[in-house]
Amino acid sequence: MGALSIRHVAKRYGAVEVLKDIDLEIPDGEFVILVGPSGCGKSTLLNIIAGLDSASSGEIWIGGRLVNALSPKDRDIAMVFQSYALYPTMTVRENISFGLRMRGVPRGKRDEIVARVAKILQMEQLLDRKPGQLSGGQRQRVAMGRAIARDPVLFLFDEPLSNLDAKLRVEMRHEIKQLHERLKATIMYVTHDQIEAMTLGTLIAVMKDGGIRQFGRPYEIYNDPADLFVAGFIGSPSMNFVRSPIVREGTTVGVRLRSLAGDFYLPMSHLGDKLAPWVGSELIFGIRPEHITDTVVSRHVDGVAHQRSVPVELVEPTGPDTLIFMQLNGTRVAARVRPEQAQPAGSTMNFVFDTSKAVFFDPQTERRAA
Amino acid sequence: MAEPYRTQIAGSRTIGRAVVYTLLILVALYYLMPLFVMIITSLKTLDDIRGGNLLSLPEQVIFAAWLKAWGTACTGVYCGGLKGSFVNSVSFVVPAVIISTLIGAMNGYVLTMWRFRGSDVMFTLLLLGCFIPFQVVLLPMAQTLGYLGIANSITGLIFVHVVYGLAFTTLFFRNFYVAVPLELTKAARIDGAGFFTIFWRIILPLSPPIIVVCVIWQFTQIWNDFLFGVVFSSGQRQPITVALNNLVNTTTGVKEYNVDMAAAIIAALPTLFVYVVAGKYFLRGLTAGAIKG
Numbered sequence: 001m002g003a004l005s006i007r008h009v010a011k012r013y014g015a016v017e018v019l020k021d022i023d024l025e026i027p028d029g030e031f032v033i034l035v036g037p038s039g040c041g042k043s044t045l046l047n048i049i050a051g052l053d054s055a056s057s058g059e060i061w062i063g064g065r066l067v068n069a070l071s072p073k074d075r076d077i078a079m080v081f082q083s084y085a086l087y088p089t090m091t092v093r094e095n096i097s098f099g100l101r102m103r104g105v106p107r108g109k110r111d112e113i114v115a116r117v118a119k120i121l122q123m124e125q126l127l128d129r130k131p132g133q134l135s136g137g138q139r140q141r142v143a144m145g146r147a148i149a150r151d152p153v154l155f156l157f158d159e160p161l162s163n164l165d166a167k168l169r170v171e172m173r174h175e176i177k178q179l180h181e182r183l184k185a186t187i188m189y190v191t192h193d194q195i196e197a198m199t200l201g202t203l204i205a206v207m208k209d210g211g212i213r214q215f216g217r218p219y220e221i222y223n224d225p226a227d228l229f230v231a232g233f234i235g236s237p238s239m240n241f242v243r244s245p246i247v248r249e250g251t252t253v254g255v256r257l258r259s260l261a262g263d264f265y266l267p268m269s270h271l272g273d274k275l276a277p278w279v280g281s282e283l284i285f286g287i288r289p290e291h292i293t294d295t296v297v298s299r300h301v302d303g304v305a306h307q308r309s310v311p312v313e314l315v316e317p318t319g320p321d322t323l324i325f326m327q328l329n330g331t332r333v334a335a336r337v338r339p340e341q342a343q344p345a346g347s348t349m350n351f352v353f354d355t356s357k358a359v360f361f362d363p364q365t366e367r368r369a370a
Numbered sequence: 371m372a373e374p375y376r377t378q379i380a381g382s383r384t385i386g387r388a389v390v391y392t393l394l395i396l397v398a399l400y401y402l403m404p405l406f407v408m409i410i411t412s413l414k415t416l417d418d419i420r421g422g423n424l425l426s427l428p429e430q431v432i433f434a435a436w437l438k439a440w441g442t443a444c445t446g447v448y449c450g451g452l453k454g455s456f457v458n459s460v461s462f463v464v465p466a467v468i469i470s471t472l473i474g475a476m477n478g479y480v481l482t483m484w485r486f487r488g489s490d491v492m493f494t495l496l497l498l499g500c501f502i503p504f505q506v507v508l509l510p511m512a513q514t515l516g517y518l519g520i521a522n523s524i525t526g527l528i529f530v531h532v533v534y535g536l537a538f539t540t541l542f543f544r545n546f547y548v549a550v551p552l553e554l555t556k557a558a559r560i561d562g563a564g565f566f567t568i569f570w571r572i573i574l575p576l577s578p579p580i581i582v583v584c585v586i587w588q589f590t591q592i593w594n595d596f597l598f599g600v601v602f603s604s605g606q607r608q609p610i611t612v613a614l615n616n617l618v619n620t621t622t623g624v625k626e627y628n629v630d631m632a633a634a635i636i637a638a639l640p641t642l643f644v645y646v647v648a649g650k651y652f653l654r655g656l657t658a659g660a661i662k663g
Contacts, residue, residue: 073563078560098558146561
């Protein structure tokens with residue numbers, strides 16, 4: 001029996017459907033990320049799991065129990081909020097032990113748990129301070145401590161890092177990940193940040209418009225996106241999408257691309273016959289920037305690496321890599337090259353297109369075509 | 371180069387300060403003048419009052435007028451001073467303030483943390499209560515008190531003031547709690563706290579600033595109320611404002627200005643006391659919006 005099972009959950013406000021038939025099965029010990037743009041329903045789903053909101057239909061099972069009718073406190077969960085939601089008039093110690101106290105845990109036991117949690121999070125010296133005297137990162141840590149103290153079946157995190165500055169966010173990300181590995185707990189984590197999703201999650205559910213677009217391991221989501229939205233949402237810089245005619249040349253099927261200097265053809269041999277039905281029509285050709293590189297960095301694997309020379313339109317150094325932009329079929333396309341290999345704007349540069357991870361989407365349905 | 375520039379700034383700052391302080395002192399004097407006149411008049415003998423002018427200091431400070439105003443001054447045939455009505459006022463003002471503040475806090479808590487369908491409409495309707503003049507509710511209130519069997523009693527006055535004060539106290543607390551993050555309540559619910567526990571253990575401890583505002587406001591309003599007092603009470607149950615009015619307006623023989631003044635100050639002392647004790651929290655509470663947790 002998994003830690004969390006969401007069965008056909010829907011949420012409607014009048015005629016507006018904010019969650020549509022959500023179905024998720026989450027095994028024990030997984031770090032599940034609910035990711036999506038704001039308004040996609042991810043926080044509503046989290047609130048429904050917590051019992052702070054109710055589903056219009058469907059079932060929520062936590063730790064093998066149907067919890068639809070249970071109040072939040074009886075669901076064996078703990079939640080960490082974006083605003084930390086520490087009780088301002090209580091000390092850190094009282095904040096951590098409040099939930100235990102409400103559950104009638106005796107005093108000695110409470111002190112023991114607080115001491116253990118403080119040790120895990122290295123905040124023994126903060127126990128007698130009030131939340132107002134803590135920094136953002138310390139507050140976040142206390143909020144996590146409050147959750148850990150409860151030792152629940154399921155942890156819920158609602159965008160816990162969005163109030164922190166960039167540097168602290170990275171640090172806390174590491175702490176959360178370590179915590180997960182140490183506690184082996186099941187975590188459901190809501191974020192709109194795809195980097196957090198990729199770095200933290202062992203499973204990712206990408207949501208949009210109240211539905212789950214794809215649910216899978218991070219590498220599956222990244223390499224094998226189910227539709228145009230998932231492909232564009234995960235990954236930074238975003239995947240390139242080029243509307244291209246599908247053509248047959250000799251024994252291969254591929255795409256025809258038009259740069260500012262002329263046309264060229266890229267065969268898609270890795271896809272075998274999958275593209276064949278689309279010959280003569282147009283598909284959206286998706287390729288990540290790191291799969292268009294310079295000639296030095298690329299692995300010259302026969303059949304999937306194709307060298308083409310294309311005029312450089314724009315150069316954007318990021319430090320470790322330089323992004324080079326070019327025009328293909330009237331769309332701006334990013335390539336990721338080594339800084340030393342970057343050519344200035346206006347010149348023509350040799351790029352290697354690694355088509356082994358190229359994906360295709362139907363422009364009408366936006367679903368994967370191949 | 372820098373030196374004369376700095377002195378210039380410092381000079382204009384001193385002048386600015388001087389102007390501000392002079393103005394403040396003048397305004398303060400202007401507002402304190404009536405109180406000053408009241409105090410010196412209350413400490414004079416009647417002869418002294420007739421002989422000197424309004425602002426002259428008493429020839430001899432005597433507290434006879436104060437003692438008379440408190441204990442023996444006559445209103446018609448009753449010669450008990452303000453003592454009885456002072457106790458009356460305290461006996462209904464204190465419960466009325468406490469009850470209306472507590473209910474206001476509870477209302478504010480519900481209207482912000484436990485919103486329900488129509489809670490905003492409810493709040494708007496409640497707000498309208500702030501704009502209803504006292505006079506409008508006199509007759510319906512008299513009837514209501516009659517039905518409830520608490521007409522002409524301290525309980526009745528408490529009821530009237532609680533009902534009338536709710537609009538304001540709810541407004542105060544609701545606007546204060548709107549700035550409290552909702553997640554606080556959510557976290558407490560997950561922690562296992564119920565409706566009243568959250569209110570008592572988490573929300574109320576956040577509230578001292580707004581409680582002070584509310585108490586000062588309600589205390590001043592209820593203590594100083596004359597209309598409800600004169601309409602809904604009579605005889606020995608009248609509040610001090612009514613007693614003061616009767617004392618000053620019914621005179622047999624010589625008009626005793628010193629007693630009138632002492633009586634007026636006695637009637638005003640409790641509100642003054644509340645302001646002095648809690649005043650420094652007043653502004654803080656009015657301006658306190660966000661609670662950083």
